[in-house]
Amino acid sequence: MKRKVYTLLLITAMFLGLIGGAHGSIATGQQTSLPNTPFVMSAVQMPDGMGQRGGTLTMDIIDNPKTFNPITQNEASSSAVTSLLNSTLIDNTGTPLVAESFEVSADQTSVTLTLRSGIRFSDGTPVTADDVVFTLEDVIFNPQGNSTLTDAWQVAGQFPKVEALASQTVRITAPIPFSGLLSAIASTPILPKHLLADAVQAGRFNSAWGVGTSPSQIAGLGPFRLQSFTPGQQVVLERNPYYWKVDENGTQLPYVDRIILPIVTDDNVRLLRFSNGQTDIYPPRPEDIPVLRQQSSQGVSVIVQPAGTVDSNVVAFNQDVQDPDLRALFRDVRFRQAMAYAANRQGMISANLNSLGEPRYGPGISVTFWIGDQAGFPTFEFNLTKAGQLLDQIGLTMGADGWRQFANGRRVEFTLLTVQGSTVLVNDAVLFANDLAKIGIKANVRPLDLNAVIDQLVGSQPPQYEAVRITITGGDGDPNLLRSVYQSTGALHFWKYSDGSGQDVPDWQLQVDQLLEQQAQSLDLSERFDLLSRFQTIVAQNQPMIFLYNAQGLEAYRSDRVGNFTGTVQNTTLLNPEIVFRK
């Protein structure tokens, strides 16, 4: 009997050991501390007017955050959290945020920024120019760093110089005039040196602020700060008591006290939880819209946002494919134009997006630079006859079996890869292949695991794939980020890597390279707009990839409970978290 008791005690002790992990917490004293010159948020920017403080907001996120490090994070479930905890010096429209003001030098190579006086991180530590120098020099420009931001800061192979001129003033100087400088500043969150300097010195910044970090060791300049993270269950954020924005009445923002982000990986379960009233905000799938509209009497509102230009939904043909017949065919612009005519964009939008999308014929950049809806822009509306005529011109004759043939009598046939598990991508590919069959082109749709698809696209040079239906994400904000896709030497120039060698490069590609290079060095917005218009027109004419459509953004929220909801960023996090309030 005695032995049994000991065993029981031992098991209990093991349990306690397993459960009792370290758990840090922040002192809950919520004293208010505003900078001397806070940012005043105009009531005009608030659709429901000024709100009241207090309350909790709940929104499911799709996975555990992988890190709380805003620099190394590279996927949606982490950025859903880090974007609420951090802020930048200015925003991408040039509005000063953490900086109170900034000045661009006459020669357009340097920017001098003055920080808001008295501004503090969410742990109460004052922000100084040293923090800005640390963030840029020690973290972003650090060769050991692990960040997509690093590229955005480079011009002519060099990083800008960063100097602290006074305790609140900092100057950033690029080696040559650099159009991406302001957008690089606008996309870089400022980090607290006092919490991260040790990690940088020890060469372990990339693993700093991992998910096991105590909340008291994490601070930022965003409207919220981390209260707790329970793996597999939820992330809880509390208001940043030192946040630097106020409304017109002088009420410190954010309005809500707390945001709870439960981790729910299943799409259907997220919809059920929203219908059950457990969450206040839900970025729906197109197929959820009819169900949600039925719930309008229960306070559910649905917002349909205009289609963005951030994601490119494309079919790409590998112009370096080993098969010589297919390679010659894919390099023929008439073939690619025929494919553009054969893509039933409207059909894809109505079948797969519940009619919530807009056709596209060229590369989207950001809203500022999107010119594809202007008159004169090349369009390829669904027209199988035109597609067939172009194929005839190339000399692909129809065989007795109903499939077109090369001059040597071989059937025109290729494999169209797509991503297994993505209903939209697979359905698009099948629809496209069915239409191609009508004009005698045999495309075999082959869904593969995402990793396998990526391996075939960029895993070897030349890549192994023949054709692929895929979505290229990113390109948000500055067009410079698209250079890796469209410039001939780009790391993501996956439809024709051989352009990088400089041999056999078509003229239009050389023009594209030149235009992208020119716009990168121009700070004049209207000049850049012209250069980018020409870039987009040339790309659309030559269809290096067949552009399909952009999906409209969908948002659902409980308008009986939530005010000032303006939407989400890429369905993952709130667009204006500081002004959302609880009714």
Place this chain on the structure above:
Amino acid sequence: MLGYALRRLLYTIPLLLVISVIVFLITALEPGNFCTPLRLQDEALYQQCVKSTGIDQPLPLQYGLWLWGIVTRLDFGYSFQNQQPVLVQLFTAGDWNSGTPLFWTLVISFGTMILTWLLAVPLGIYAATHRGSWRDYIVNFMGFVGLSIPSFFLAIALLWLLVVVFQVGQQCWQLAQGGETICLGVSGLFDGNLVSAPWSWEKFLNLLWHLWPAMLVIGAANFAAIMRYMRSELLTVLSEPYIQTARAKGVSERWVIYRHALKNALNPMISMLGYWLPLMFEGTLVAAMILQLPTVERVYWTALRQGDQYVIMGGLLFFSTVLILGNLLSDLLLAWVNPKIRYQ
């Protein structure tokens, strides 16, 4: 007996080694790896990732280093994704108030197992003693339904019933501590901010509300199997000559069933207990994914989707160990309940 058990435990070492090789090969030979998705962002990031995770090293070296870490330091590697040790990620991430994956796996698996047996055994006995009656048919029908409904479907249908038909979200109350209003929710283990709140009766009751759908989903198929097994075992024993003799001697039917028949019919059931253990852990996987239960199975599933190599390998080793231990437990229980079996 003790010697036998120790010997069996020693035999598991080479077995686990073989399993570890298979587990390693399964994860290493998959197309693409953890870093592959980074290639769509930036080739330099990809190269950095490959270098820092060491997945470009030759396979035998990778395996050797991994095994050496386990043997010398009980270090099962680390999660590429979360930058923390595999053991922390799979088992101990969390705290006292919110529980850890291992804690919830044990609570849910054993809780379901106990509940299933408590319900299935009496119902099996009932069906056997009322063989051929309409009650027997009803119990049998329930068994077939439980066996044939896929658990992922049962899980989502249950949530739909609770939300759309019963509208449980309308049931709200105010918490005694903090005064926060909480409404009944579905999926997960707690509602509102009770996840990280200190333990209280309210929190415990809220946990029970979330546990029952999980236990129903995980237990349904096993419940049916155990119930039907119990029924057939008891029917077999009831047809034995010694039962006839007891009845002929005028022993009451209740005494015959519970004193003579049931004891013998239960013996093989008890030895099966060990086999059910790994089944419960497996069954939790589907329920954990749909009902969002923060268990080891869900961590494992997430790692699987992300190609988080060492977490996958750690998870597979864990499930293999449970299987081996379950089998060992079965054999030991068999010897314990059946005096005719003795291990040397």
